[in-house]
Amino acid sequence: xxxxxxxxxxxxxxxxxxxxxxxxxxxxxxxxxxxxxxxxxxxxxxxxxxxxxxxxxxxxxxxxxxxxxxxxxxxxxxxxxxxxxxxxxxxxxxxxxxxxxxxxxxxxxx
Amino acid sequence: xxxxxxxxxxxxxxxxxxxxxxxxxxxxxxxxxxxxxxxxxxxxxxxxxxxxxxxxxxxxxxxxxxxxxxxxxxxxxxxxxxxxxxxxxxxxxxxxxxxxxxxxxxxxxxxxx
Numbered sequence: 171x172x173x174x175x176x177x178x179x180x181x182x183x184x185x186x187x188x189x190x191x192x193x194x195x196x197x198x199x200x201x202x203x204x205x206x207x208x209x210x211x212x213x214x215x216x217x218x219x220x221x222x223x224x225x226x227x228x229x230x231x232x233x234x235x236x237x238x239x240x241x242x243x244x245x246x247x248x249x250x251x252x253x254x255x256x257x258x259x260x261x262x263x264x265x266x267x268x269x270x271x272x273x274x275x276x277x278x279x280x
Numbered sequence: 281x282x283x284x285x286x287x288x289x290x291x292x293x294x295x296x297x298x299x300x301x302x303x304x305x306x307x308x309x310x311x312x313x314x315x316x317x318x319x320x321x322x323x324x325x326x327x328x329x330x331x332x333x334x335x336x337x338x339x340x341x342x343x344x345x346x347x348x349x350x351x352x353x354x355x356x357x358x359x360x361x362x363x364x365x366x367x368x369x370x371x372x373x374x375x376x377x378x379x380x381x382x383x384x385x386x387x388x389x390x391x392x393x
Binding site for chain 1: 283284311313315321322323324325328335336338371373375378379381382383384385386387
């Protein structure tokens with residue numbers, strides 16, 4: 171069975187400080203990992219995925235297979251980063267059967 | 281920018297009634313999905329649909345649920361006899377291919393009373 175764990179429900183960070191949102195996963199094969207974001211009153215949208223290896227809005231995430239983690243990081247938080255962040259896992263690199271974590275609400279303190 | 285559109289935004293229904301949630305995917309997309317989120321819980325996969333048939337479904341998607349693409353634009357989720365535990369936010373999503381970015385709708389909040 172696949173599982174995604176986001177240990178922090180809430181995270182508050184001062185503007186300009188580094189951000190790290192934790193995500194750990196459990197899956198026996200080689201999954202694809204995603205980060206989705208939902209800004210206030212907006213729809214869920216893809217932030218980044220492991221296979222793309224891109225930096226989006228200053229965020230990066232590295233897949234650590236040894237620690238089964240896919241933590242989301244940004245060196246300098248901005249106020250517009252305040253949102254709900256969901257880590258998700260796909261067993262087949264597609265959008266089918268995505269398993270989501272419970273989400274972390276990130277609040278950037280001005 | 282094209283968007284996935286869901287209607288209604290909020291639906292209240294009595295237990296045992298049938299409900300149909302509607303979605304208009306992005307026009308050139310070929311893959312369609314339904315996810316749901318019970319209040320305070322995780323977003324959960326329900327079903328994916330491609331080429332006019334279900335391609336994957338979860339354990340949640342039992343005989344009470346069905347999906348349909350009745351015409352060239354709509355994608356619907358039907359719950360035949362709603363239960364209290366069906367109360368949730370239901371999200372529709374679509375993607376060009378199964379492994380390209382999925383775009384989500386704004387959700388339909390279903391409340392079963």
